Amino acid sequence: MNNQVKRKMISPSLLLFEFRNVTGNPYVHIFGIGMPVLLAVILTKVLASQISDAAILSTAVTAVFLGVGAMIPLAVIFIGYAATYSQELEKGIPQRLELFGIDAGMTIINRIISEIAFLVCSFAVYFIVGAIALDIKAPTVTGLIWYIVCIMVLGIISFALAHAIALFFKKFGIVYSIVMMLYFSIMILSGMMGITYEMLPSAVQAVSRLLPTMYIQRDFADIWLGKGYNYMPMLQAYLFTGALSGILLLLSLKRNARKKA
Numbered sequence: 001m002n003n004q005v006k007r008k009m010i011s012p013s014l015l016l017f018e019f020r021n022v023t024g025n026p027y028v029h030i031f032g033i034g035m036p037v038l039l040a041v042i043l044t045k046v047l048a049s050q051i052s053d054a055a056i057l058s059t060a061v062t063a064v065f066l067g068v069g070a071m072i073p074l075a076v077i078f079i080g081y082a083a084t085y086s087q088e089l090e091k092g093i094p095q096r097l098e099l100f101g102i103d104a105g106m107t108i109i110n111r112i113i114s115e116i117a118f119l120v121c122s123f124a125v126y127f128i129v130g131a132i133a134l135d136i137k138a139p140t141v142t143g144l145i146w147y148i149v150c151i152m153v154l155g156i157i158s159f160a161l162a163h164a165i166a167l168f169f170k171k172f173g174i175v176y177s178i179v180m181m182l183y184f185s186i187m188i189l190s191g192m193m194g195i196t197y198e199m200l201p202s203a204v205q206a207v208s209r210l211l212p213t214m215y216i217q218r219d220f221a222d223i224w225l226g227k228g229y230n231y232m233p234m235l236q237a238y239l240f241t242g243a244l245s246g247i248l249l250l251l252s253l254k255r256n257a258r259k260k261a
Helices: 002-009 012-023 026-050 054-069 071-091 093-099 104-133 141-169 172-189 202-208 212-224 232-260
Strands: none
Touching: 002 104, 012 071, 012 104, 026 054, 026 071, 026 104, 054 071, 054 104, 054 141, 054 212, 071 093, 071 104, 071 141, 071 172, 093 104, 104 141, 141 172, 141 212, 141 232, 172 202, 172 212, 212 232
């Protein structure tokens, strides 16, 4: 019985279709791969011109590289998926899929697997470029595992939030405007745009502490290198954003179901 359910919910042909949708989206290539690679290279070159000590420079480069990497799930999934799904909603594609027995639950499962698969590919490119072009310190095994887990969970949260926003508004123009404003707001609050967490006003810092990306940007080099770290604030940020995204997703699904009834 379980195998039958699994076959129904995860379809190789649908996975391939969704993966092609992701790879055919120009937003994910521009914002999800090109921009993080370019930004990491530029920022580290700026650091190289300001720091003469090789050991300190290597640690700083590692911190910047890991922090900029947090942009990838936001760009690939949050922006890319929201843009693609809102366009599909405008064209009525989900309704057509349902006519062929592909319900919303099956679509979501196959889409999130496809999005995570492309996210892994994006990080492979990002780390290959980083290993070739930048002086990045090798991680501890624990640090590497933590980074992978944090990025994958951030990707899932981004998917839930993107799906909820697209399903609420359904118009590409509105959805794209909202996700882009949120994207750049998150980057600013996380210290990715030249303004560090310490430079923010105290009231804004309180908002920044609710974002997992702030901890990835500011602190993850310590985790990467196996130094002592208090995980609780970062865990609380993940729980908060995960709960918020999950609630918005459930509300959007219920609202959509009521409209169909």
